[in-house]
Structure formats: C-alpha cells, structure tokens
Amino acid sequence: MANSQCMTNSFKVDLFNAVHAFNATGIPAHTASTADVFKAALYTAASSLGTTTTSYTSAVTEVTGTNYTAGGVTVTFGTAPSNTTTTSFITPSASIVYTNVTLSTSFDAMLLYNNTNAGKNSVGVFTFTAQTITAGTFTLTMPTNDASTGLLRIA
Amino acid sequence: MAIVTTTKGDMDESLLEKREGTVDNDNEITTWVEYWDGEELVHRSAHVTLKKVPSFLSGETASFS
Numbered sequence: 001m002a003n004s005q006c007m008t009n010s011f012k013v014d015l016f017n018a019v020h021a022f023n024a025t026g027i028p029a030h031t032a033s034t035a036d037v038f039k040a041a042l043y044t045a046a047s048s049l050g051t052t053t054t055s056y057t058s059a060v061t062e063v064t065g066t067n068y069t070a071g072g073v074t075v076t077f078g079t080a081p082s083n084t085t086t087t088s089f090i091t092p093s094a095s096i097v098y099t100n101v102t103l104s105t106s107f108d109a110m111l112l113y114n115n116t117n118a119g120k121n122s123v124g125v126f127t128f129t130a131q132t133i134t135a136g137t138f139t140l141t142m143p144t145n146d147a148s149t150g151l152l153r154i155a
Numbered sequence: 156m157a158i159v160t161t162t163k164g165d166m167d168e169s170l171l172e173k174r175e176g177t178v179d180n181d182n183e184i185t186t187w188v189e190y191w192d193g194e195e196l197v198h199r200s201a202h203v204t205l206k207k208v209p210s211f212l213s214g215e216t217a218s219f220s
Contacts, residue, residue, distance in 0.1 A: 100160060128203045129178045129185050135162045136188075136200030149207045 012088035012154045016081040036116035038123065040096045040140070041072030045108040045130040056113040056120035065133075066102040073098060075112065079145060089150030096140040103138070106130045110140060112151075124152065159190050161197035166190075171197065182206060 039056070043049055047061035062070060078093030096110070108130040112123040131138065143149040157168040171190040178185040183203050190198040 102162070124208075126205060126208055128183050128205070129180075131185075131187070131201045131203075132199060133201060134189075134196055134199040135160050136198050138200065139202045141202065141204040143205045143207055151205070151208060 009083040009085065009088060013081045013083050015154060016088065016090050016152070035077065036114050038075045038077065039072045039113060039115040040075050041070075041111045041113070042068070042098070042103070042107045042138075043109040043111060045106040047109060049109050049111060049125045053111065053122050053125060054119075055122050056111060056115070059111055059122075063103050063105055063107045065104060066135075068098060068101045068103060071115070072110075074115075082145075084147040087147035087153050087155045089145065089147055089153040091142050091145035091151040093142075093145075095142060098133070098138040100135065101133050101138060102135055103131075103133045106132055126151075159198050161190060161192070162195075163192065163197055166192070166197070182208075 041056060041059070042063045043059060044061050044063055047059070049059055049061075053059050056071065062072075064070070073096060075092045075096055076094040077090060079090070081088055081090040083089070108127055110126045110128075112126065114121050114123060126140075128140075142151055145151075147153065147155075158165045159168050159171060161171070168190070171192055174189040174191065176187050183205055185201060185203045187199065187201040189196060
C-alpha cells in the first residue's frame, strides 16, 4: 500500500456543504444545521452572465412577465451530495418549473444562486436554446445525478 | 376534450392549431408546443432537459518535488 497525493473525495463533498473555512474573510454564517435555500432565476438572451457573475443581485437582466416572480423559483435539493473515486456531484431532485407564465422577451439562461446567503451568491449559470413562453409553462428537467452528468460536479 | 391555457383563457384544444418542435444537441433536449388561434399565438410552453454541463472545478494538490 502506498500513499497517494490527492484532494480527498470527502473534501469535495464538504465544499458543497460549506464545511470548511480557511480564512476569516468572507465566511458565511453556516452555524445552522438546516440547508440553505437555492433559487433559479431566468435571464434574457441579451444578458452577459458567466464566470464573473458573483450574485443574483449583480445580474440585472432577469426576465419579467406575467406570473414570473423576480428572483425565480426555489430549487429542491432533496438528495445529499455524493462522490465517486474522482468526482463529487449534486443535482436538484426535482425539475425547475415556472407555471402559467408569459415571458415575451427571449431568454436563454438560468442562474442558480443561494437565496439564504445575504449576498445571494451565485452558484452557476446554465444555458439553453432561447425561448419565449406565452400563457404556458417552462420546465427545466435535470440531468442524471451522477459523476458524468450531475448538474454540479467537482472533479 | 383537452383544455389549453391561453392568453384568452382556457380553450378547447380542438379549436386551435397546434405546432410542435424539438431541439436536440450536446447540451439539451428541448421540446416546445404552440397553440395558434388563427394568426395569433395564444399559448407556448417549452420543456428543456439538460444533458450535461461542464464541471465547475478541477481539484489538484501541489507536489513537493
């Protein structure tokens, strides 16, 4: 048996759960045992969301429309983060659904962010073919929750 | 009799023209359905299934050698 240099799998899972704080700067108040609330907001195709999008509040080109509430909808993470030998992953356990909305401006991105965090910090931007919705429902169905397709993966 | 929510309230599907489409690429499978009342779009829904998104981080440790 030999030692292997690595970043441990458990650490990568811990990142999803905010277990570690290496420095006093920017530490969130994660003393509660309850999970944070995450939300999914939709953004117009004219937006510029990407790696530099730090929070929901910094992204100002969210869609507007009938029955769409600013900030989007709550995302359900009913399954705990998991890992394989190389990759940790987590995926929402239910589809993200915007019901009976009218969104006339073309949109092509969803911002996943932490709504519990005071800064509403971003998690990720997910893009798709531009859509409009008219008195209808927009559904985002999640990929398979595994190491190769899970929505959030740390490899 | 299927009922469709529209900009004019609930309508019988048989009174409307139905149009459907699909987008299938590396990122997603998207299906959409539209209902038209003559020249007027009165309903459009879309269903996006994400296939695979890039992983967000590649974790490595430094070597002492």
